Amino acid sequence: MKRQRFRSVWDAAETPPAQAANMKARSEMMLAIRDTVASWRVTQAAAAKRLGLTQPRMNDLVRGRINKFSLDALINLAARAGLSIRVEVVRSAA
DSSP: OOOOOOSSHHHHHOSSHHHHHHHHHHHHHHHHHHHHHHHHOOOHHHHHHHHTOOHHHHHHHHTTOGGGOOHHHHHHHHHHTTOOOOOOOOOOOO
């Protein structure tokens, strides 16, 4: 049995390349937001208020419930968190 290597877990788990790309972008953005929020050293309620979220929605973010956030929603949250967003589009190595 031949082993396959993937660039990310999303390439391995998500069959359609478009879905894998979306999940990669969402997971990277979610991690950046979570790291930023953690650096604030505030309660979830305070962080939620700062980001314009409810506390339960903030909990979804902190717990990594990626399926509850669209890419658009994460871009908006990243901007509210003071992060700069840059999108890089490159031709795949296929």
